[in-house]
Amino acid sequence: MRTSHGAGGSARRAFPGPGGRRLVGLTAAALVAVSAAACSSSPSTAGPGAASGGSASGAAGGSGCAANATPLTFWGWSAGYDLVVKEFNKTHPDVCVKLQNAGATTAEYVKLNDALKAGDGAPDVAQLEYFEVPSFEITHNLVDLSQYGVASSRADIAPAAWSQVSQGSALYAMPVDLGPLALYYNSKQFSAAGLTVPTTWDQFATAADKLHAADANAAITNFDPESTQDVLALMQQYGAFPFTYSGGTSVGINFTGAAQTAFANYWQGLIDKKEVTTASDFSPAQWANLDSGANAARLSPAWGPVGMQLSIKKTIGDWRAAPMPQAQAGQNLAGNWGGSTLAVVKGSKHAKQAAEFAQWFGGSADAWKILSGPVAGAFPGYVPLLNSPDFQNTTLPISSDAKSNAVFADAAQHLTQTQWPPIMTAALTQWTSTFAGVTKGTETLPQAFQTFQKQLSDYAKAQGFTVTAS
Amino acid sequence: MKRSTRTPLKQRPDDGAVPVRLYGLRRGTTTFLTLVCAAFAVFILAPLVWLLINATKTQAGVYAGPGFWFSKPFRLFQNLADLGKDISGAGVYLHWMQNTLVYAVAGAIGATALSALAGYGFSRFRFRGANSLFYLVMATLLVPITALALPLFLVYAKVGLVNSIWGMILPSMVSPVGIYLMRTFIDASVPQDMIAAARIDGAGELRIFFRIALPLCLPGLVTVLLLSVVAIWNNYFLPLIIFSRNDLYPLTVGLSSLSQAAETGTQAQLVPVLIAGGLVTVVPLIVLFLFLERYFRGGALRGSLTG
Numbered sequence: 001m002r003t004s005h006g007a008g009g010s011a012r013r014a015f016p017g018p019g020g021r022r023l024v025g026l027t028a029a030a031l032v033a034v035s036a037a038a039c040s041s042s043p044s045t046a047g048p049g050a051a052s053g054g055s056a057s058g059a060a061g062g063s064g065c066a067a068n069a070t071p072l073t074f075w076g077w078s079a080g081y082d083l084v085v086k087e088f089n090k091t092h093p094d095v096c097v098k099l100q101n102a103g104a105t106t107a108e109y110v111k112l113n114d115a116l117k118a119g120d121g122a123p124d125v126a127q128l129e130y131f132e133v134p135s136f137e138i139t140h141n142l143v144d145l146s147q148y149g150v151a152s153s154r155a156d157i158a159p160a161a162w163s164q165v166s167q168g169s170a171l172y173a174m175p176v177d178l179g180p181l182a183l184y185y186n187s188k189q190f191s192a193a194g195l196t197v198p199t200t201w202d203q204f205a206t207a208a209d210k211l212h213a214a215d216a217n218a219a220i221t222n223f224d225p226e227s228t229q230d231v232l233a234l235m236q237q238y239g240a241f242p243f244t245y246s247g248g249t250s251v252g253i254n255f256t257g258a259a260q261t262a263f264a265n266y267w268q269g270l271i272d273k274k275e276v277t278t279a280s281d282f283s284p285a286q287w288a289n290l291d292s293g294a295n296a297a298r299l300s301p302a303w304g305p306v307g308m309q310l311s312i313k314k315t316i317g318d319w320r321a322a323p324m325p326q327a328q329a330g331q332n333l334a335g336n337w338g339g340s341t342l343a344v345v346k347g348s349k350h351a352k353q354a355a356e357f358a359q360w361f362g363g364s365a366d367a368w369k370i371l372s373g374p375v376a377g378a379f380p381g382y383v384p385l386l387n388s389p390d391f392q393n394t395t396l397p398i399s400s401d402a403k404s405n406a407v408f409a410d411a412a413q414h415l416t417q418t419q420w421p422p423i424m425t426a427a428l429t430q431w432t433s434t435f436a437g438v439t440k441g442t443e444t445l446p447q448a449f450q451t452f453q454k455q456l457s458d459y460a461k462a463q464g465f466t467v468t469a470s
Numbered sequence: 471m472k473r474s475t476r477t478p479l480k481q482r483p484d485d486g487a488v489p490v491r492l493y494g495l496r497r498g499t500t501t502f503l504t505l506v507c508a509a510f511a512v513f514i515l516a517p518l519v520w521l522l523i524n525a526t527k528t529q530a531g532v533y534a535g536p537g538f539w540f541s542k543p544f545r546l547f548q549n550l551a552d553l554g555k556d557i558s559g560a561g562v563y564l565h566w567m568q569n570t571l572v573y574a575v576a577g578a579i580g581a582t583a584l585s586a587l588a589g590y591g592f593s594r595f596r597f598r599g600a601n602s603l604f605y606l607v608m609a610t611l612l613v614p615i616t617a618l619a620l621p622l623f624l625v626y627a628k629v630g631l632v633n634s635i636w637g638m639i640l641p642s643m644v645s646p647v648g649i650y651l652m653r654t655f656i657d658a659s660v661p662q663d664m665i666a667a668a669r670i671d672g673a674g675e676l677r678i679f680f681r682i683a684l685p686l687c688l689p690g691l692v693t694v695l696l697l698s699v700v701a702i703w704n705n706y707f708l709p710l711i712i713f714s715r716n717d718l719y720p721l722t723v724g725l726s727s728l729s730q731a732a733e734t735g736t737q738a739q740l741v742p743v744l745i746a747g748g749l750v751t752v753v754p755l756i757v758l759f760l761f762l763e764r765y766f767r768g769g770a771l772r773g774s775l776t777g
Contacts, residue, residue, distance in 0.1 A: 078559060079731065101727065107730070288534065
């Protein structure tokens with residue numbers, strides 16, 4: 001293995017030539033420069049963390065365990081997980097969990113796959129997003145947690161979260177947090193434009209017309225066609241979730257059914273009329289639009305406002321949450337974007353303790369006290385907390401004294417049940433390139449749905465699945 | 471020496487430099503070329519200026535105001551201080567900085583030593599298969615590293631190099647470009663006759679290498695050393711595959727995990743800290759490059775040794 005390509009380009013500059021008098025001095029000077037840079041940029045006196053095995057930053061978990069405690073390795077990336085692990089180690093002296101950050105989402109999944117293939121280096125417990133659980137389950141890499149009594153937590157977990165990680169009586173991961181969607185709108189802009197909060201998607205489209213007619217620069221919200229999870233959450237809420245899967249080798253993929261086509265036409269219509277923007281989720285443009293009035297509302301997951309209030313300035317205090325508009329009046333359906341689970345990885349020597357840890361992590365008041373706290377800020381899938389008045393009455397500066405959590409908590413109880421297919425890794429990779437044309441305006445959303453239907457079905461068949469279009 | 475007394479021009483430190491007007495270029499041409507260079511300079515420097523300005527802002531400030539001007543409040547020192555804390559759960563920036571320094575210094579010294587040995591061997595010894603071996607070394611440049619990712623990981627797992635600093639340092643010590651550079655350099659700067667003379671005088675091969683060849687190719691050694699430091703400093707792919715513990719990450723992988731954390735929405739102001747981290751990351755390389763550039767002028771263009 002070579003160091004990198006970087007050296008190749010500069011190599012052309014190094015003409016061969018003989019040495020000179022000043023060269024020894026220059027060598028020394030260069031070395032001094034390297035070490036001077038070293039000193040100036042790392043004033044810490046701890047010494048090379050790598051050489052010592054990084055004991056200093058290993059504060060994530062290992063410290064303070066009893067010598068005979070059962071060691072568990074836990075891969076996770078979310079903020080605040082280190083605090084939760086610390087609390088577990090304190091209250092469970094017979095187990096010692098070590099948290100390692102192996103990268104967020106896909107980066108971790110790739111590493112986990114590699115480690116499983118190598119048969120070495122996989123953790124005991126891994127953080128997986130809901131949609132990724134079946135992908136690891138189908139290769140028999142997850143431990144069925146029901147054999148360790150984790151199913152006793154069922155009553156404490158939002159049903160929509162539970163259904164995503166279980167098949168029959170088998171339970172492949174412990175749900176932790178959720179991201180139910182709500183209509184998060186700028187109340188000042190809504191009242192200035194004379195808009196009432198829409199309760200159906202038809203009303204939402206009418207409100208979009210009215211807003212755009214009054215101000216050509218204003219769009220009611222943002223729709224990022226390239227953000228797979230965002231679009232899938234909206235489809236779920238619309239009653240148009242494209243996947244069905246209940247274990248085994250048969251998957252349902254349906255992007256071209258009646259509901260899906262209606263969904264695609266609905267949003268394409270708003271895009272065509274420039275009544276929604278198509279900025280990338282979390283891009284500077286999206287935040288600027290929300291703060292300048294170019295977007296009057298955000299279809300926000302429950303974990304969204306926390307990051308949003310750090311990214312906007314002028315409209316802090318103006319934002320309110322309302323239930324999502326419905327496909328049919330009188331319905332109350334919600335969608336979910338994001339959230340994670342803890343799975344016990346097959347091959348773990350201490351699966352029982354690992355299951356105990358996972359259950360405690362997602363299903364105990366002690367863990368949730370920290371998870372929902374100021375550092376982690378996770379939105380609970382844990383029902384006792386969802387229902388607690390303390391939680392529902394919590395306010396954020398971005399919404400002034402309005403109680404957004406109550407709206408999000410209600411949405412969490414009204415999520416439609418979804419089943420993720422075990423091919424989400426490929427789906428996520430393919431999605432971005434297929435849907436890029438919708439952002440650019442070179443294709444429409446219904447066209448992209450058709451293309452994607454074919455691409456994903458072909459992929460699933462090549463992987464040996466039977467594909468049904470429902 | 472004789473000429474220098476006649477033409478005062480030659481006494482300037484940058485002897486050999488000829489004023490542009492003497493090349494007979496028209497004024498319009500030089501103006502045009504200068505403008506092109508200036509455009510490139512802006513293109514290259516603008517991102518650095520952006521880093522510098524935005525490292526002083528809050529997260530809302532980064533998104534709201536104009537990118538190339540400051541906004542209140544001034545948060546530079548807070549952002550820099552946050553580099554020493556684990557604010558995202560992704561790890562501590564300063565640890566990544568230390569790791570990068572360890573990898574870069576150890577890897578670059580190793581790469582230089584090995585390149586010098588191999589380059590000297592290829593350049594000054596005739597042995598069976600020398601050419602084929604050299605072509606083999608060069609051929610490794612053609613294999614895209616991404617194609618090797620999984621096999622590499624499986625081999626690493628077998629020999630216990632996953633999550634080991636040696637998994638990062640050992641491969642960094644092998645540099646085909648370095649071997650090529652050292653071979654070319656020694657070809658040109660260590661005269662065969664001088665080696666032959668040393669042999670006649672009874673010097674051993676090791677003595678010849680250390681006492682004669684190495685001092686003559688010092689500029690080459692420094693070049694390989696500095697190029698290796700830069701290459702290891704910027705290496706992203708290898709540490710990404712082999713490390714699953716954030717306390718082993720170098721800056722490249724660490725910053726990317728911080729960036730992922732910033733995207734997925736947390737309570738901490740990660741974006742300005744990420745920008746401050748990017749700024750601090752490039753500073754050592756800029757300092758290093760200033761030396762690299764000066765060295766190239768001083769060493770490479772100096773006249774040839776009469777041997």
